[in-house]
Amino acid sequence: MSDLRFFVTAPIPDPGLPLLRAAGSVHLPDAPPDAATLRAACESGDYDVIVAQVRDPFDADLLRAAKIRGISNFAVGYDNIDVAAATANAVMVGNTPDVLTGATADIAMLLMLAVGRRAVAADTFVRTRHFSGWRSDMFLGQDISGRTLGLAGFGRIGRATARRALGFDMEVLFCPRPPGDRPVPDEELGAFAGRVRHVDWAELVASSDYLSLHVPLKDETHHLVNADVLQAMKPTAVLINTARGPVVDEDALVAALASDEIAGAGLDVYENEPRLAAGLAELPNTVLLPHIGSATVSVRAAMARLCAENAIAMARGDVPPHPVNPEAWRP
Numbered sequence: 385m386s387d388l389r390f391f392v393t394a395p396i397p398d399p400g401l402p403l404l405r406a407a408g409s410v411h412l413p414d415a416p417p418d419a420a421t422l423r424a425a426c427e428s429g430d431y432d433v434i435v436a437q438v439r440d441p442f443d444a445d446l447l448r449a450a451k452i453r454g455i456s457n458f459a460v461g462y463d464n465i466d467v468a469a470a471t472a473n474a475v476m477v478g479n480t481p482d483v484l485t486g487a488t489a490d491i492a493m494l495l496m497l498a499v500g501r502r503a504v505a506a507d508t509f510v511r512t513r514h515f516s517g518w519r520s521d522m523f524l525g526q527d528i529s530g531r532t533l534g535l536a537g538f539g540r541i542g543r544a545t546a547r548r549a550l551g552f553d554m555e556v557l558f559c560p561r562p563p564g565d566r567p568v569p570d571e572e573l574g575a576f577a578g579r580v581r582h583v584d585w586a587e588l589v590a591s592s593d594y595l596s597l598h599v600p601l602k603d604e605t606h607h608l609v610n611a612d613v614l615q616a617m618k619p620t621a622v623l624i625n626t627a628r629g630p631v632v633d634e635d636a637l638v639a640a641l642a643s644d645e646i647a648g649a650g651l652d653v654y655e656n657e658p659r660l661a662a663g664l665a666e667l668p669n670t671v672l673l674p675h676i677g678s679a680t681v682s683v684r685a686a687m688a689r690l691c692a693e694n695a696i697a698m699a700r701g702d703v704p705p706h707p708v709n710p711e712a713w714r715p
């Protein structure tokens with residue numbers, strides 16, 4: 385057994401822990417660490433790599449004092465880590481891209497369908513024994529087919545959502561880097577060329593029946609959807625967020641939903657997760673999921689494998705297979 389040392393902040397599925405245990409020693413606390421405990425673990429010099437989750441914050445202060453080689457995030461997103469500070473302090477960061485793309489796009493579609501067709505309220509109606517026979521005016525929803533889907537962001541998950549939406553006969557618009565823009569040549573669009581339309585952020589907001597967010601959380605995307613954006617959306621529009629909660633001003637969203645400024649929202653992520661903005665849970669025109677975009681058995685297993693492989697490589701002093709900041713590597 386080698387002397388690689390891992391601090392795993394919360395259990396990860398198989399084959400993650402067995403791979404780590406085969407490579408070295410694993411410390412798995414009984415409960416996920418609070419900020420002070422995480423900081424103490426990073427500073428202790430007892431661990432080579434922290435195997436972290438999206439709720440574990442690594443700020444510049446912690447990273448300056450950290451005596452670790454790397455952080456292996458059990459997620460594709462890494463907004464919980466100050467990557468610039470990690471790089472400055474020679475702390476490598478690994479993530480788990482690609483394996484969760486399809487599953488997350490599936491959840492975006494599920495939320496569109498569930499909000500548009502009022503699936504959760506209809507399910508509750510049946511379970512509570514209110515269904516007493518077919519009626520022509522029962523649970524009338526909004527179409528998905530033939531409606532316009534606006535994709536904020538056109539990376540891996542945005543494109544996978546576009547593929548699915550085209551199969552539902554939706555018209556697909558995209559803005560690649562909202563609230564700004566960048567040119568997207570046809571060669572980059574590949575098979576999407578001629579099937580999806582590039583528009584600017586203002587047009588995307590104003591034209592979408594379903595506005596679905598697929599951007600990373602950064603300074604530029606924090607509160608990308610704010611009160612002004614919500615006001616500029618169609619009153620019949622539905623907002624879908626499977627990206628990161630703080631991309632949406634959640635208080636503004638509650639106000640917009642409560643005043644019928646927009647028709648509905650399907651959310652898998654929240655601004656102050658796991659806390660919900662006041663009033664959100666009481667709104668009938670929402671479907672709220674507990675951050676399950678990547679939650680399938682096979683996807684979580686694939687994430688666990690990548691996460692462990694990243695962690696083992698970093699603990700050995702190598703660049704991980706999926707590096708976020710390869711420039712942090714020091715020979």
Ligand code: DGY
Pocket residue numbers: 438458459460461462484677678
């Ligand atoms: C991710 O991978 O970034 C998800 O949001 C958490 O699993």
